[in-house]
Amino acid sequence: MTVRIVTDSACDLRGxxxxxxSIEIVPLxxxxxxxxxxxxxxxxxxxxxxxxxxxxTLPETAAPSPGAFxxxxxxHLDAGASAVVCINLSAAVSATMQSAVTAAETINGDxxxxxxxxxTAGQGGIVLAAARAAAQGASADEVVAIAExxxxxxxxxxxxxxxxxxxxxxxxGNAQALLGSMLSIKPIIDISSGTVEEAGKQRTRKxxxxxLRDKLTEYGEIENLAIMHGQAPxxxxxxxxxxxxxxxxxxxxEVIGPVVGTHGGPRVIGFSFMVKA
Numbered sequence: 001m002t003v004r005i006v007t008d009s010a011c012d013l014r015g016x017x018x019x020x021x022s023i024e025i026v027p028l029x030x031x032x033x034x035x036x037x038x039x040x041x042x043x044x045x046x047x048x049x050x051x052x053x054x055x056x057t058l059p060e061t062a063a064p065s066p067g068a069f070x071x072x073x074x075x076h077l078d079a080g081a082s083a084v085v086c087i088n089l090s091a092a093v094s095a096t097m098q099s100a101v102t103a104a105e106t107i108n109g110d111x112x113x114x115x116x117x118x119x120t121a122g123q124g125g126i127v128l129a130a131a132r133a134a135a136q137g138a139s140a141d142e143v144v145a146i147a148e149x150x151x152x153x154x155x156x157x158x159x160x161x162x163x164x165x166x167x168x169x170x171x172x173g174n175a176q177a178l179l180g181s182m183l184s185i186k187p188i189i190d191i192s193s194g195t196v197e198e199a200g201k202q203r204t205r206k207x208x209x210x211x212l213r214d215k216l217t218e219y220g221e222i223e224n225l226a227i228m229h230g231q232a233p234x235x236x237x238x239x240x241x242x243x244x245x246x247x248x249x250x251x252x253x254e255v256i257g258p259v260v261g262t263h264g265g266p267r268v269i270g271f272s273f274m275v276k277a
Contacts, residue, residue, distance in 0.1 A: 003083045003134040003143050004076040008064060008096050009039040010089035010259040011124040012228070021131035024072050028096065029062040030258045036062075039258050048258040049231045052266060059262045063096040069103035073111050083110035083140035087127050087147050089259070090194035091115045112140055114147045117194030120260045121226035121252065122156040122272035129224070129274075150274060155192040157199060157215055158228075158270030159208040188212065209238050212270060217245050221276040225251040230261050230268040238269055 007013070009027040018025065027039040030048065032055050037043035043051075052059065069086065076084050086104070088097040097115055104111035114130075116123040130147040138146065186208040190199035199215075202208040216222070225246055229235045235253070242248050251271075256264060 001082045001137065001139060002080060003085060003138065003140050004081040005127060005131040005134055005143075006069070006072050006076070006084055006086040006100075007123070007127045008089055008100075008259075009257060010094070010096065010119055011087075011127050012120045012254050012257045012260070013124040013127060014254075017128060017131075021128070021135055023127060023131050024076070026064045026068050026072050026100075028064055028094075028259050030262060031060045031062065033057055037258075043258055045255050045257050045261075048261060049266065052261070059258070061094070061259050061262050063094055063099050066099045066102040066106070069100045070106050073103060073107045073109065077107070077109040083112065083143075085112045085114060085130060085134070085140060085143045085147065087114045087116050087123070087130055089123060090117050090119060090191070092117070092194040093119065093196070093263075110140055112144050114144060115151070115194070116147075116154075117151050118154050118156055118272070119191055120156070120256050120272070121228045121254050122154045122191070124254070125224045125226055125272060125274060126150040126154060149277065153274040153277060154272060155219065155275070156190070156270065156272040157212055158189050158191070158264060158268050159202075159205070159212055160187050160189065160265060161205070161232075161267035162265045205234070209234070209241060209269065212238075213241050213245055216242065216271070216273070219273070219275050222246070222273040223276050225271060225273045227251055227253045227271045228256050229254075229270070230256045230264055230266050232267045232269040235269060242271070 006024045091097040100113045116126045129150045133146045185201040188200040190197045
């Protein structure tokens with residue numbers, strides 16, 4: 001029995017793990033005005049942030065088509081997979097999961113679609129947990145259970161340098177109250193439920209990073225810590241700061257990709273982790 005894992009490019013997974021675990025990533029699209037790029041295929045992370053810095057208009061994201069997911073599912077079934085588990089960007093902030101669900105309904109095979117209820121490295125950590133289980137021979141039911149458990153235990157926090165991207169992109173969620181003073185604060189958001197929630201607000205960047213560090217100590221034993229940022233110049237300082245309260249030697253440090261970076265904006269910084277079961 002072979003279970004294969006499919007996800008979308010909001011997971012921000014890159015490197016050897018994706019290839020070693022045979023994870024297939026279906027890309028979203030990023031639009032800058034009239035110019036549209038397929039994430040990863042036509043737009044690297046570095047190119048995205050360069051465009052973001054030069055663009056007078058905010059970029060927009062578009063979910064993959066159901067056809068893109070259907071093609072990925074069928075490839076794995078044709079290659080002998082007994083089932084495909086697709087783990088997607090939170091359904092509360094994107095139509096990506098609905099595209100995957102629509103695609104699954106067109107395929108004659110065992111396709112499971114799971115809402116990660118997370119974004120960026122949080123989503124990526126859930127995908128990795130599922131893919132490792134699949135690689136060890138877990139059944140589709142077991143892989144789905146592992147993904148759902150990981151989603152329940154995953155928390156994502158971020159300190160924004162600006163709310164402009166999140167507001168204009170329509171992903172402000174329940175953090176509307178932050179808007180009134182957005183020019184004078186450094187907002188902190190919690191995306192642990194899959195939607196954008198206000199977690200706090202600080203007057204300076206340094207205080208917002210201290211707030212994040214202290215927040216990490218509230219959850220007891222954690223695992224799968226991933227530190228993420230939107231090309232933040234102070235990322236090294238933040239990683240060192242977390243070293244006072246967490247095991248950073250085994251933490252992943254990732255640059256947030258175009259999908260989430262479009263809404264988080266430049267210099268966003270934060271982390272994801274799972275509470276140990």
